[in-house]
Amino acid sequence: xxxxxxxxxxxxxxxxxxxxxxxxxxxxxxxxxxxxxxxxxxxxxxxxxxxxxxxxxxxxxxxxxxxxxxxxxxxxxxxxxxxxxxxxxxxxxxxxxxxxxxxxxxxxxxxxxxxxxxxxxxxxxxxxxxxxxxxxxxxxxxxxxxxxxxxxxxxxxxxxxxxxxxxxxxxxxxxxxxxxxxxxxxxxxxxxxxxxxxxxxxxxxxxxxxxxxxxxxxxxxxxxxxxxxxxxxxxxxxxxxxxxxxxxxxxxxxxxxxxxxxxxxxxxxxxxxxxxxxxxxxxxxxxxxxxxxxxxxxxxxxxxxxxxxxxxxxxxxxxxxxxxxxxxxxxxxxxxxxxxxxxxxxxxxxxxxxxxxxxxxxxxxxxxxxxxxxxxxxxxxxxxxxxxxxxxxxxxxxxxxxxxxxxxxxxxxxxxxxxxxxxxxxx
Ligand SMILES: *Cc1c(COP(=O)(O)O)cnc(C)c1O
Numbered sequence: 001x002x003x004x005x006x007x008x009x010x011x012x013x014x015x016x017x018x019x020x021x022x023x024x025x026x027x028x029x030x031x032x033x034x035x036x037x038x039x040x041x042x043x044x045x046x047x048x049x050x051x052x053x054x055x056x057x058x059x060x061x062x063x064x065x066x067x068x069x070x071x072x073x074x075x076x077x078x079x080x081x082x083x084x085x086x087x088x089x090x091x092x093x094x095x096x097x098x099x100x101x102x103x104x105x106x107x108x109x110x111x112x113x114x115x116x117x118x119x120x121x122x123x124x125x126x127x128x129x130x131x132x133x134x135x136x137x138x139x140x141x142x143x144x145x146x147x148x149x150x151x152x153x154x155x156x157x158x159x160x161x162x163x164x165x166x167x168x169x170x171x172x173x174x175x176x177x178x179x180x181x182x183x184x185x186x187x188x189x190x191x192x193x194x195x196x197x198x199x200x201x202x203x204x205x206x207x208x209x210x211x212x213x214x215x216x217x218x219x220x221x222x223x224x225x226x227x228x229x230x231x232x233x234x235x236x237x238x239x240x241x242x243x244x245x246x247x248x249x250x251x252x253x254x255x256x257x258x259x260x261x262x263x264x265x266x267x268x269x270x271x272x273x274x275x276x277x278x279x280x281x282x283x284x285x286x287x288x289x290x291x292x293x294x295x296x297x298x299x300x301x302x303x304x305x306x307x308x309x310x311x312x313x314x315x316x317x318x319x320x321x322x323x324x325x326x327x328x329x330x331x332x333x334x335x336x337x338x339x340x341x342x343x344x345x346x347x348x349x350x351x352x353x354x355x356x357x358x359x360x361x362x363x364x365x366x367x368x369x370x371x372x373x374x375x376x377x378x379x380x381x382x383x384x385x386x387x388x389x390x391x392x393x394x395x396x397x398x399x400x401x402x403x404x405x406x407x408x409x410x411x412x413x414x415x416x417x418x419x420x421x422x423x424x425x426x427x
Contacts, residue, residue: 001327009323009396015316021304022232022393029398029405031373034178034206034351034388037232043300050296071295072238072286078302079231079240082310083204083223084214089245091282092238092295093264096205096226097134099241102258102285103222104142104172107199108150110247111169113254116197122169126198129154130379132178135203139172157182161192168198175213176206176349179376179384181341183211183349187218194219205229208240209302210317210350210390212310215242222247230350230390232301238294241285252280262287304392316391317350320399324352324387327403335410340384351388359383360427361420362409368420371405375427 010016023039024030030038054062063069077087093099104125111122125139136154143150155163157177164171171193176183186202193200202223207213209230215223221244227237251257257278263269264286267277278284305313322345328337340353355378356362363375363385373387387402409415 001330003397003400006323006396006400009319013316013396015308015312015391016395018304018308018392019395021307024393027370029371029402030393031371031387031389031398031402033232033390033393034210034229034349034386035374036228036235037209037230037301037390038393039234040232040300040304042303043234043297046296046300047293050293055292068290068292071292071299072290073283075238075295075299075302076240076282078299078306079208079225080242082213082231082302082305083208083225083242084212084216084218085223085242086216086245088282089215089248090240090242091285092227092240092298093286093290094239095236096203096224096239097138098260098287099224099239099285100135100138100172100201100203101142102260102287103201103224103241103243104139104170105259106243106247106251107170107201107222108142108146109256110250110254111199113256120166122167122198123149123151124153124168125150125170125172126153126155126160126163126168127172128157128160128174128177130157130177130179131172131174132203132205135172135174157184160184160189164193164196164198166196168193168196170199170201172201172203174203174205176211176351178206179340179353179378179386181206181348181351181353181386183207183342183347186213186220190218190220194221206349206351209305209310210313212314215244220244227298227301230305231298232304232390232392233298234294234301236294237298237301238291243282243285248282251278251284258285260287264288264290308392313391317389318345320389320391320394320396321345321348321350321352323396323399324389324403327400328352328354328406331403331407332410335407337385337410338382350390351386353387354385355382356385357382358415359385360423361415361417362406364420364422365409365415365417366405369405369409369414371402373402377427 227233
């Protein structure tokens with residue numbers, strides 16, 4: 001394989017034209033779209049329009065005239081198409097952390113209200129030890145707040161299915177692991193949880209916009225996800241949450257609310273009633289006033305994926321990660337890299353992670369020469385070089401050039417300089 005083969009692959013790539021939709025600096029190879037998606041070309045104009053023509057010209061009237069009030073549902077309905085949900089099952093709001101709090105509280109309450117088949121009380125919240133920290137912290141915070149009623153059980157990735165039994169109230173998992181790129185089988189795990197009488201919450205932070213997800217086909221209960229990674233919504237973009245239609249109905253029937261009962265989740269916020277009465281639909285997951293500027297940016301990001309379609313995105317993602325792995329195996333052998341991500345594409349998301357004894361300075365040296373990936377600490381062993389592959393704007397030739405940069409940095413020990421040792425606040 002030579003560089004020309006990659007250029008040829010780009011010429012035949014059905015998604016090649018989509019790269020034009022993004023602003024990308026010429027001197028950068030961007031393999032970090034899993035951490036912060038690139039800037040869509042449409043975003044600046046869309047946000048400027050909201051600022052000048054809506055906020056500036058219409059002032060407060062824009063809440064009604066410019067569709068501001070509908071934005072969390074409108075953008076939610078667009079994300080629903082990417083994750084196999086119905087339009088009224090998804091809302092854009094808050095951050096992933098806050099959304100997880102809301103759906104976890106709902107799931108625990110729903111479980112407590114259900115007639116239980118077994119006499120055993122369900123006191124366990126099951127998750128994965130290597131889950132993203134905020135998911136574990138939110139779970140710990142809520143469990144602690146509930147006064148020790150729940151026990152958190154953490155197991156390894158491969159032990160999940162075996163750990164689900166009739167003591168488990170809720171299973172909280174991230175579909176694609178942020179540090180390894182390993183992907184759970186969403187439908188079988190959901191099925192396994194439900195068969196045991198548990199409720200299942202999926203965090204789709206590294207899936208939405210990266211791998212096709214069909215929540216309805218899996219009969220998924222709850223999900224949350226992130227707007228600023230593969231959805232290209234911009235730094236700190238609003239997150240989203242999914243609540244299956246049947247659970248929304250159950251909440252109405254059983255008359256309970258999610259605990260962050262802010263006025264945006266009220267049935268009629270502008271009645272200014274003194275008593276909280278929840279909206280009867282997914283709007284009840286709203287809390288405070290939505291960020292309209294941020295939603296305008298997120299909508300542009302989501303539109304870039306809708307234009308391409310998730311099947312095409314996944315097909316290219318698999319080709320990009322396969323190419324990267326093959327080139328690393330061919331050209332970077334004997335440089336002390338260990339593959340952390342599953343070699344079989346059906347078990348990984350859209351990122352590849354390589355452990356290396358000097359991962360931090362190696363990544364700093366790569367960034368200094370324009371190849372942007374990132375670094376993640378590892379509990380067990382050496383640190384991890386993480387490379388994300390966003391198929392809408394990454395070319396096959398970029399993969400070639402990235403592996404060349406990696407090979408060069410490793411073989412010349414270009415990383416072994418004092419300036420690459422200094423840790424930064426954000427890695
Ligand atoms: C990125 C990420 C988050 C981010 O949470 P925020 O509250 O938006 O900061 C949460 N969960 C997972 C699995 C992530 O990868």
